[in-house]
Amino acid sequence: xxxxxxxxxxxxxxxxxxxxxxxxxxxxxxxxxxxxxxxxxxxxxxxxxxxxxxxxxxxxxxxxxxxxxxxxxxxxx
Amino acid sequence: xxxxxxxxxxxxxxxxxxxxxxxxxxxxxxxxxxxxxxxxxxxxxxxxxxxxxxxxxxxxxxxxxxxxxxxxxxxxxxxxxxxxxxxxxxxxxxxxxxxxxxxxxxxxxxxxxxxxxxxxxxxxxxxxxxxxxxxxxxxxxxxxxxxxxxxxxxxxxxxxxxxxxxxxxxxxxxxxxxxxxxxxxxxxxxxxxxxxxxxxxxxxxxxxxxxxxxxxxxxxxxxxxxxxxxxxxxxxxxxxxxxxxxxxxxxxxxxxxxxxxxxxxxxxxxxxxxxxxxxxxxxxxxxxxxxxxxxxxxxxxxxxxxxxxxxxxxxxxxxxxxxxxxxxxxxxxxxxxxxxxxxxxxxx
Numbered sequence: 001x002x003x004x005x006x007x008x009x010x011x012x013x014x015x016x017x018x019x020x021x022x023x024x025x026x027x028x029x030x031x032x033x034x035x036x037x038x039x040x041x042x043x044x045x046x047x048x049x050x051x052x053x054x055x056x057x058x059x060x061x062x063x064x065x066x067x068x069x070x071x072x073x074x075x076x077x
Numbered sequence: 078x079x080x081x082x083x084x085x086x087x088x089x090x091x092x093x094x095x096x097x098x099x100x101x102x103x104x105x106x107x108x109x110x111x112x113x114x115x116x117x118x119x120x121x122x123x124x125x126x127x128x129x130x131x132x133x134x135x136x137x138x139x140x141x142x143x144x145x146x147x148x149x150x151x152x153x154x155x156x157x158x159x160x161x162x163x164x165x166x167x168x169x170x171x172x173x174x175x176x177x178x179x180x181x182x183x184x185x186x187x188x189x190x191x192x193x194x195x196x197x198x199x200x201x202x203x204x205x206x207x208x209x210x211x212x213x214x215x216x217x218x219x220x221x222x223x224x225x226x227x228x229x230x231x232x233x234x235x236x237x238x239x240x241x242x243x244x245x246x247x248x249x250x251x252x253x254x255x256x257x258x259x260x261x262x263x264x265x266x267x268x269x270x271x272x273x274x275x276x277x278x279x280x281x282x283x284x285x286x287x288x289x290x291x292x293x294x295x296x297x298x299x300x301x302x303x304x305x306x307x308x309x310x311x312x313x314x315x316x317x318x319x320x321x322x323x324x325x326x327x328x329x330x331x332x333x334x335x336x337x338x339x340x341x342x343x344x345x346x347x348x349x350x351x352x353x354x355x356x357x358x359x360x361x362x363x364x365x366x367x368x369x370x371x372x373x374x375x376x377x378x379x380x381x382x383x384x385x386x387x388x389x390x391x392x393x394x395x396x397x398x399x400x401x402x403x404x405x406x407x408x409x410x411x412x413x414x415x416x417x418x419x420x421x422x423x424x425x
Contacts, residue, residue, distance in 0.1 A: 001311060001391075002422050003292045004405025008413050011295040016424035018138045021169060021199045028294035036099075036135050036170075036425050038358040039312070041365030051371065054364065058371045058421070062306075062381070065298045065419045073294075 002027040013061045015039060023072055029064040030074045031057060080124035080235045083152050084113045085162035085178045085192075087171045090217075091131040096355040099135030099170075103144060105151040106131065112220060116161060119228030124235060128155045130178070134170035135354065137177070144174075145181045152182055159231050160186075164193025164223045165200060167215040167395040168353075172200025180207035189234035193223045194249075197398050201249055209234070210249045215327075215395060304418040307385035309408060311393030311401075312359065312366035312425040313351030314342070323392055325352025331391035331404045333411070336384070341370030353394030354425050366423055385417050393424055 003026045006012045014027035017036045033039030040054045064075045088094060088101040090111040109117050110129040117126045130151055137144045152160065160182045162175035172194045179190035184207070193211040194201050201210055209230055213223040226247040233240060243250045259266070266283070273280040298304055315323060321332045339346070342363035349359040349366065364370045367388060376384045389408045393401070412420065 001309065001393075001401050001405035001408065003290070004402050005309065005409040005412070005420055005422070006292045006295050007406070008409035009295050010409065010412065010417065010420050011298055012420045012422055014422050014424065018170065018173065018424075020141070020173065020203060022424070024199045024202050026291050028292070033423070035139055037096075037354045037356070038365040039423055039425055040368045041358065041362060043358050043361070043365075050362075050365075054368050055371045058368050058375070061421050062298075062301060062375075065306075065421075066301060068297050069294045071294070 011065045013064045015057060015061055019074055023074075026072070028069055028072050029067070030072070031060050031064060032074065032076065033057065079122065080158040080232075081156060082116075082120065082124050082126045082159045082161060082231070083155050083157040083182075084109065084116060084126050084129045085148070085160065085175060086111055086113070086129060086131055087137075087165075087168075087174065088131060088133040089171075091129070093131065093133075096135070096353070097357075099133045099355060101131065101133030102136055103130060103132040103147045103151055105129065105155070112164075112224065115220065115224040116228055119225040120232065123232055124159065126161075127157070128152075132174060134168070134174060137174040138170045141173075141177060145177060148178055149181060149185055153186065157182075157186070158188055159235050160188060160190045161227060161231055162190070162192040164211065164213045164220065164227065165198060166193075166213055166217060166219060167195035167198050169199050169395070170353075172198035173203060174200075176200035176204025176208060176210070180204050183208055189231070191227050191231045191234070191248075193227050196249060205249055206252055209251070211247050212249050215397075298419045301381050302379065304381045305383040305385050305416060306372065306381050307412050307417045307420045308336075308367055308369070308372065308388040309420055309422040310367050310388070310390050310424070311396075312390070312423055313349040313392040313394075314347055314359065314363050314367040314388075314390050315350050317346055317348055319348070319350045323350045323390070325350060325392060326394040326396075328392040328394070328396045329400060331389055331408065333387050333389050333408075335386055336369055336388055337386040339369055340373050342367060351392045351394055351425060353392070359425070366425060368421075368423070372421075385412070385415065 165171035
């Protein structure tokens with residue numbers, strides 16, 4: 001899905017937990033997420049802390065969307 | 078003397094449990110467990126499954142390097158001559174784990190390894206060069222057919238017998254080329270192939286071209302402040318009770334749902350249709366998969382102009398690549414028609 005959407009010319013950021021699969025599939029902008037059942041959260045934390053984790057990942061995603069890349073790029077912290 | 082075989086399986090095939098047990102840490106048990114019985118039956122007297130390593134698919138996928146080290150430490154004392162993993166069919170995490178374990182054990186212990194997967198399993202492209210991957214059906218219905226082929230290939234490798242072509246042996250091409258002598262020169266064979274092609278007849282190429290289906294990265298977003306951002310997910314988030322009945326696995330459709338009136342998602346209005354991970358956390362707070370809350374707040378703060386009013390969703394769980402391609406292409410057309418500038422796609 002990532003690839004077909006990008007084929008239309010949209011920058012797409014893939015927020016996912018299993019980065020190797022995203023690389024194999026062919027996503028170009030990749031943000032490593034927290035865990036499979038909660039990629040953008042962490043039930044062990046308080047709701048406020050969880051929101052911050054999610055906000056951080058979304059901010060990274062928006063930054064990745066604005067970053068010029070020439071090849072598959074994993075945006076680590 | 079009977080060869081020693083160690084078998085790798087996931088928590089599901091070990092009978093430990095489904096997604097609620099996917100965080101099961103690596104353990105090893107003497108003898109066969111689950112599909113190991115069929116494997117032992119196919120191996121016969123020539124080889125014995127001395128132990129079975131079990132690891133939860135979620136644990137492996139979230140701790141790949143650590144899990145591999147732990148599994149290697151468990152396997153090594155059993156001094157295997159062969160490691161067999163799976164078969165994993167079209168289960169992505171299980172395929173990744175099976176391929177990863179085969180690749181690592183093969184490299185560190187210097188023994189042959191065999192696994193089994195459906196050709197669309199992402200583990201195939203990741204590990205086809207590092208291990209023998211027998212082609213299987215997409216679900217466990219193919220177990221009876223797959224295991225004897227895996228066992229026979231394993232025995233041939235143990236006995237160092239010459240292997241036939243991947244098609245003859247039933248495994249997916251590793252990308253290894255062997256020199257062979259043929260009675261007719263290349264020019265004759267090529268001309269014959271071309272003639273067949275022109276007549277519309279079947280022919281088999283001697284050198285299939287690799288199909289690198291890559292899409293070049295799109296140009297970055299220039300003006301975030303004036304951008305419309307869309308949300309797409311393969312994590313199965315959908316309105317409560319899954320009104321369009323998106324399948325829990327092997328999805329044949331996607332949904333498009335309005336978030337125009339939502340400041341965030343909640344367990345009151347949304348849930349996940351995904352059958353490939355423990356849904357507890359996504360059902361409790363769907364923003365953990367689809368971050369509507371954060372994006373809505375940023376929109377209000379003017380970080381970007383608009384959160385696109387509809388999100389697109391499907392279940393990425395053994396979903397055929399052809400379906401995923403179709404979903405992606407259709408979604409892209411709609412986004413384009415509505416002037417979306419960039420897309421955040423989340424996966425579980």
